[in-house]
Amino acid sequence: MEKVVSYINSHRDNYVEELKEFLKIPSISTLAENKPDMKTAAEFVAGKLRSAGMQNVKIIETKGHPLIYADWLNAPGKPTVLIYGHYDVQPVDPINLWDSPPFEPTIKDGKIYARGATDDKGQMYMHIKTVEAFMKTEGTLPLNVKFIIEGEEEIGSGNLEEFVNKNQELLKCNAVLISDTSLYGPGIPTLTYGLRGLCYMEVEVTGPNRDLHSGTFGGGVDNPINVLAEMISKLKDNNGKIKIPGFYKDVVNLTKKERDNFKTLPFSEKKYARELGVKELKGEKGYSTLERIWARPTLDCNGIIGGFTGDGAKTVLPSKAKAKISMRLVPNQDPKKIAKLFKSFINKIAPKTVKLNMKDLHGAYPIATSLDDSATIAAANALSKVFGKKTVFMREGGSIPIVVTFAKKLKASPVLMGMGLDSENLHSPNEHFNLNHFHLGILTSAYFLNEYSG
Amino acid sequence: MEKVVSYINSHRDNYVEELKEFLKIPSISTLAENKPDMKTAAEFVAGKLRSAGMQNVKIIETKGHPLIYADWLNAPGKPTVLIYGHYDVQPVDPINLWDSPPFEPTIKDGKIYARGATDDKGQMYMHIKTVEAFMKTEGTLPLNVKFIIEGEEEIGSGNLEEFVNKNQELLKCNAVLISDTSLYGPGIPTLTYGLRGLCYMEVEVTGPNRDLHSGTFGGGVDNPINVLAEMISKLKDNNGKIKIPGFYKDVVNLTKKERDNFKTLPFSEKKYARELGVKELKGEKGYSTLERIWARPTLDCNGIIGGFTGDGAKTVLPSKAKAKISMRLVPNQDPKKIAKLFKSFINKIAPKTVKLNMKDLHGAYPIATSLDDSATIAAANALSKVFGKKTVFMREGGSIPIVVTFAKKLKASPVLMGMGLDSENLHSPNEHFNLNHFHLGILTSAYFLNEYSG
Numbered sequence: 001m002e003k004v005v006s007y008i009n010s011h012r013d014n015y016v017e018e019l020k021e022f023l024k025i026p027s028i029s030t031l032a033e034n035k036p037d038m039k040t041a042a043e044f045v046a047g048k049l050r051s052a053g054m055q056n057v058k059i060i061e062t063k064g065h066p067l068i069y070a071d072w073l074n075a076p077g078k079p080t081v082l083i084y085g086h087y088d089v090q091p092v093d094p095i096n097l098w099d100s101p102p103f104e105p106t107i108k109d110g111k112i113y114a115r116g117a118t119d120d121k122g123q124m125y126m127h128i129k130t131v132e133a134f135m136k137t138e139g140t141l142p143l144n145v146k147f148i149i150e151g152e153e154e155i156g157s158g159n160l161e162e163f164v165n166k167n168q169e170l171l172k173c174n175a176v177l178i179s180d181t182s183l184y185g186p187g188i189p190t191l192t193y194g195l196r197g198l199c200y201m202e203v204e205v206t207g208p209n210r211d212l213h214s215g216t217f218g219g220g221v222d223n224p225i226n227v228l229a230e231m232i233s234k235l236k237d238n239n240g241k242i243k244i245p246g247f248y249k250d251v252v253n254l255t256k257k258e259r260d261n262f263k264t265l266p267f268s269e270k271k272y273a274r275e276l277g278v279k280e281l282k283g284e285k286g287y288s289t290l291e292r293i294w295a296r297p298t299l300d301c302n303g304i305i306g307g308f309t310g311d312g313a314k315t316v317l318p319s320k321a322k323a324k325i326s327m328r329l330v331p332n333q334d335p336k337k338i339a340k341l342f343k344s345f346i347n348k349i350a351p352k353t354v355k356l357n358m359k360d361l362h363g364a365y366p367i368a369t370s371l372d373d374s375a376t377i378a379a380a381n382a383l384s385k386v387f388g389k390k391t392v393f394m395r396e397g398g399s400i401p402i403v404v405t406f407a408k409k410l411k412a413s414p415v416l417m418g419m420g421l422d423s424e425n426l427h428s429p430n431e432h433f434n435l436n437h438f439h440l441g442i443l444t445s446a447y448f449l450n451e452y453s454g
Numbered sequence: 455m456e457k458v459v460s461y462i463n464s465h466r467d468n469y470v471e472e473l474k475e476f477l478k479i480p481s482i483s484t485l486a487e488n489k490p491d492m493k494t495a496a497e498f499v500a501g502k503l504r505s506a507g508m509q510n511v512k513i514i515e516t517k518g519h520p521l522i523y524a525d526w527l528n529a530p531g532k533p534t535v536l537i538y539g540h541y542d543v544q545p546v547d548p549i550n551l552w553d554s555p556p557f558e559p560t561i562k563d564g565k566i567y568a569r570g571a572t573d574d575k576g577q578m579y580m581h582i583k584t585v586e587a588f589m590k591t592e593g594t595l596p597l598n599v600k601f602i603i604e605g606e607e608e609i610g611s612g613n614l615e616e617f618v619n620k621n622q623e624l625l626k627c628n629a630v631l632i633s634d635t636s637l638y639g640p641g642i643p644t645l646t647y648g649l650r651g652l653c654y655m656e657v658e659v660t661g662p663n664r665d666l667h668s669g670t671f672g673g674g675v676d677n678p679i680n681v682l683a684e685m686i687s688k689l690k691d692n693n694g695k696i697k698i699p700g701f702y703k704d705v706v707n708l709t710k711k712e713r714d715n716f717k718t719l720p721f722s723e724k725k726y727a728r729e730l731g732v733k734e735l736k737g738e739k740g741y742s743t744l745e746r747i748w749a750r751p752t753l754d755c756n757g758i759i760g761g762f763t764g765d766g767a768k769t770v771l772p773s774k775a776k777a778k779i780s781m782r783l784v785p786n787q788d789p790k791k792i793a794k795l796f797k798s799f800i801n802k803i804a805p806k807t808v809k810l811n812m813k814d815l816h817g818a819y820p821i822a823t824s825l826d827d828s829a830t831i832a833a834a835n836a837l838s839k840v841f842g843k844k845t846v847f848m849r850e851g852g853s854i855p856i857v858v859t860f861a862k863k864l865k866a867s868p869v870l871m872g873m874g875l876d877s878e879n880l881h882s883p884n885e886h887f888n889l890n891h892f893h894l895g896i897l898t899s900a901y902f903l904n905e906y907s908g
Contacts (some may be wrong), residue, residue, distance in 0.1 A: 030765065030768065090768060091764065093764070155766060155767065156767070185755055198669070198769070199765045208732055210879065210882050211881065211882045213880045213882070214752075215650060215850075216747065216876050217851070217876075219694075219737045220730075220737055220746055221727075221735055222734075222735060222736035223754045223755055225686075225754075225755035225756075225777070226686060227692070228892065229682070229683040229755065230683075230686075232679075232683035232684075232686075233683050233687035234687075270796075272674070276663060276666070276675055277663030277664075278661060278675055278808075279806050280806045280807045281604050281674060281676075282676035282805070282807045283673045283675075284673060287582055289673075292673035292674055293670065293671060293673045297667075298672040298678065300668045300672050300677045300679075301677055301760070302679075302761050302762055302767070302768060302769060302770050303770070304683075304758055304761060304775065305758065305760075305763040306758050306828075307756050307757035307778070308545070309757045309759040309776075311485075312485075312609060312757070312815065313610070313780070313815040314484065314544060314545055314757070314881070315652065315852075315881065316756050316757070316882075317754050318755075319757070323679070324761070324767065324768075328669055328673065351734075352734045352738045353732055353733065354732075361765050361766065397669045397670050397671070397673065398667060398669030422670050422671075424695045425664065426664070426667045427665065427667040427768070427769060428666060428770075429665070
């Protein structure tokens with residue numbers, strides 16, 4: 001490992017310069033106008049895999065944005081690791097809140113600021129550099145490696161799901177290595193063993209067939225904004241419990257061991273609240289904040305719009321109002337089942353005075369993996385070696401829809417070896433990635449490949 | 455009157471052509487970018503008053519949009535009528551729902567389609583043509599006439615309020631003639647004796663200090679959209695009663711005579727609902743629809759926005775959410791008092807997890823005038839003569855903030871002789887004005903000046 005490690009250490013700055021180029025590409029998967037940028041980003045990734053020494057590098061077209069596949073299978077008898085990541089990023093609005101342009105990477109205090117820096121371009125790129133380090137020094141890898149990189153993680157991974165289902169032999173592996181999660185804290189080696197799922201809905205309420213004068217018609221007809229607000233208020237009770245009948249039916253409660261483990265982690269509710277700028281935290285009663293954000297289901301409005309939203313006053317009784325409402329899920333909740341429950345509850349509480357139009361925008365299954373798995377143990381050892389501390393086991397409140405598919409279809413162990421931080425503004429203005437963790441991530445990836453090769 | 459009437463009848467088409475020119479000017483008072491158009495509209499009105507034969511025509515600058523004043527005071531011993539109207543219009547959004555461009559007047563089936571056609575350019579212009587008809591035929595007016603035309607009715611008439619307060623001698627009159635209301639129905643001569651007031655608020659809710667990832671943070675912190683929805687849902691109960699403590703304290707209930715009178719008016723709830731495209735009507739329990747839209751206070755959300763409102767799914771837990779919420783008021787509710795009650799109630803029901811920012815965007819006092827007033831009687835007679843039917847007395851759900859100021863400060867009788875129709879899409883796409891009512895309005899205005907001159 002010595003040669004590999006010193007190669008990685010001596011190329012630290014080159015890696016940052018390459019990452020900058022990657023981050024300049026505005027690969028926003030949800031916006032139609034960025035389709036050409038998605039292609040550019042895919043070609044960038046494929047090019048870097050080739051120059052790293054990976055074989056059979058392919059850009060695979062889909063109904064949506066392209067996938068990138070690559071492999072190196074010259075270690076017979078050794079296990080195979082599938083490395084997954086995504087090159088698509090979230091939209092950048094509200095753009096006015098960015099201190100530097102989202103697609104002009106800017107380094108400040110050892111952090112690189114850009115959309116996608118931590119989610120997931122920076123984290124995914126670590127593994128390409130690890131493979132390169134082995135190939136340039138040893139001319140070989142300690143085990144078999146495959147890459148599958150997608151451009152639709154932020155919009156539900158629909159086409160990759162389909163690809164995995166249809167190409168289980170091509171992607172066959174023993175473990176799936178993913179860096180798209182967070183460290184528990186700066187410099188704390190962390191392995192994430194659970195992810196929440198997601199059910200993301202859109203509800204449109206239509207009242208009158210046109211916008212009306214609120215003076216001439218106010219009092220005569222129901223108001224779609226008031227109706228929508230009323231319905232949203234009925235989704236949760238005062239204790240933060242979700243009131244959709246059957247919502248909690250399949251929830252696997254936390255074990256005493258898990259709750260005790262969470263309790264040992266350093267966490268200050270005061271500091272957390274101060275950092276978010278709120279006087280008081282809020283969530284489901286009866287659970288600690290860590291339990292609520294990692295291992296309990298939630299319901300949040302992600303967006304709402306209706307009527308006149310410009311400056312000044314327009315006395316309108318609007319025709320329509322629309323809300324995006326998503327629920328984070330935990331094992332063993334099923335997003336399809338939850339979507340059904342959500343729709344029937346909304347239909348039940350909607351008054352006869354309005355029409356409804358509901359869309360199931362996307363879903364993801366929750367997952368929790370075993371702590372005794374050999375890949376998990378190898379990753380924990382690699383993390384401890386590089387960080388010089390005992391590895392912490394945590395869960396993550398976000399969703400990586402595809403992880404469950406890998407685990408189920410490929411019967412492989414997911415290894416969630418994230419190097420991000422929750423404070424790095426994923427999905428927000430001023431997203432950034434700690435360059436020290438970027439570097440430690442490349443080293444950890446190298447040690448993992450070595451450890452897991454047996 | 456013969457000469458005047460035949461002059462008006464023979465110039466019917468010219469009046470329409472002139473109105474078209476007026477309607478081409480996009481005089482939207484609430485949008486900064488239309489400031490130059492406001493000036494153009496004011497100059498148009500002043501020019502038409504001059505050519506009609508009015509004297510002392512002045513464009514009066516204000517802190518906002520200009521006023522136009524004109525008078526003709528050569529009928530000593532006769533009463534003085536102040537004619538009021540406004541040249542500003544509402545915004546045009548949603549622009550995509552217009553069948554023809556809002557500022558390219560289009561005539562279809564005897565109706566002229568344009569923003570401002572009925573509210574209030576078309577109705578205000580009638581009186582200028584009436585004066586012109588008298589001057590071109592008789593060379594004189596049967597009584598003294600003053601005009602005061604403003605450009606800020608749609609944004610609260612703040613500067614005209616101030617002008618009236620400071621210029622009570624200049625505006626001194628016996629009656630104020632206003633056409634900015636509706637006929638009860640096509641061809642039904644109508645006098646409006648009551649207007650609702652308005653209290654228009656904006657509530658901004660701030661939760662976390664930035665947009666957050668709804669997976670990483672969901673369950674840890676309160677969501678400003680959910681909080682805002684919850685607060686909105688607490689403003690009214692299931693019977694449509696407004697729950698703000700003290701809200702109904704100053705409400706003057708309808709007399710039996712008024713309720714009986716409303717009952718005699720032809721009205722079909724079925725037809726009303728069908729025309730609005732709703733299965734069911736909704737409003738305050740215990741009152742008929744006419745009572746609810748004319749003479750009972752209401753609360754409506756006029757707009758709401760927060761979080762991600764684009765296409766697709768963005769898993770964000772937003773920092774802010776904002777709603778515009780307005781209340782229609784009835785005698786003797788006071789908008790300033792209601793604004794205070796609203797704010798203190800919102801402050802009371804807001805959780806400690808969010809910050810609030812509330813604005814009082816504008817207000818208007820409600821009014822109801824006497825049916826025994828001489829100006830009212832003269833107007834009723836004029837209407838009956840021109841329409842050939844008994845005049846109907848109704849109320850109107852909308853607000854004309856300035857009417858109350860005229861009545862109080864000038865001690866004059868408001869005469870609300872509107873020629874619009876509720877179905878003419880005021881404040882909505884495809885606003886229009888019935889050209890037959892436009893013509894009858896010019897004739898009625900002439901008969902009124904004649905009748906009221908004694």
